[in-house]
Amino acid sequence: MRVVIASCSVDYSGRLDAHLSRATRLIMVKADGSVLVHSDGGSYKPLNWMSPPARLAELEPDDDDREAGVVARWEVRAAKTEDRLVIRIFDVVSDSSVELGVDPGLTKDGVEAHLQELLAEQIEVLGSGYRLVRREHPTPIGPVDILARDAEGAAVAVEVKRVGGIDGVEQLTRYLDMLDRDPLLSPVQGVFAAQQIKPQARVLAQDRGIRCVVLDYDALRGMDDPSSRLF
Incomplete structure (x- = not known):
């Protein structure tokens, strides 16, 4: 730097x-x-x-x-x-x-780390036919939370946050640029997944062609069945 x-x-x-x-x-x-x-x-x-x-x-x-x-x-x-x-x-x-070297990445809080783990286990929450490639997929600037394939086999990079802000969208954008340089993955789609996504972050993500997905933490943990709700 x-x-x-x-x-x-x-x-x-x-x-x-x-x-x-x-x-x-x-x-x-x-x-x-x-x-x-x-x-x-x-x-x-x-x-x-x-x-x-x-x-x-x-x-x-x-x-x-x-x-x-x-x-x-x-x-x-x-x-x-x-x-x-x-x-x-x-x-x-x-x-x-100064040469900072490779950053080990942010240590996430318990909820965020657990969200990533649960989503990886239930990757079809993102869409029918999705399959997990790996968690913490490496890039030259740090690991993207989840790398998956959709029903057509296209690569999908997923960044998971508890609260999704503009910084998270920028982070995913950088990962997508790096992953797109790999001919075995390109073109790579982006999914920004969070319990809550701030309006400005949603606008920025949509402008960049990144899909936003709101995660239900309780449903992923099996503590809530959305289909049984009255509203």
């Missing part, structure tokens, strides 16, 4: 246009190709970012930028769309890189 603190301005163009005026910010360049721009507020959320797969090019500033005091121009281009992130750097406070 490369971490840069610099005075910079940021312009994003593509599905939407956005501009950040010059200020001192934190720029993170991750090994998966993502680039994130943070301020000293707003909790964990970046001000702007480019999701992988993407390509970063460090360019010399043009005459207009040089006159404005720009010392470096970064262009980050998405691999599959026309989206582009341009970061103009005026002054670098610090610039460091």
Whole structure:
């Protein structure tokens, strides 16, 4: 990972246009190709970012930028769309890189881990004819919760959450991109499964062609029979 603190301005163009005026910010360049721009507020959320797969090019500033005091121009281009992130750097406070290695992944709480186990055992909850390939299927950026095949034999990657938010959809999107590079699996469908899925996460998932499935924990545990409910 490369971490840069610099005075910079940021312009994003593509599905939407956005501009950040010059200020001192934190720029993170991750090994998966993502680039994130943070301020000293707003909790964990970046001000702007480019999701992988993407390509970063460090360019010399043009005459207009040089006159404005720009010392470096970064262009980050998405691999599959026309989206582009341009970061103009005026002054670098610090610039460091470190190899983080392979992350072991998040240790999930009991409910989330149990949901994954139960869904793997009852994979046809996702659809008739589904069959389990394996749990914790490895990718270069960490394991996807479940890899399955649907009734037609197509590969399906499933990410399981207790409460499904935007971060979970982004995580599954990264896994799908990695899995799609395997000719034995491609094209890989995505399923985002959770006890509760937040509205924004559902919209983002649907926009990316990812199917959302709400899981009934009690029914999976055999403690509730949905067919016997009055409502």
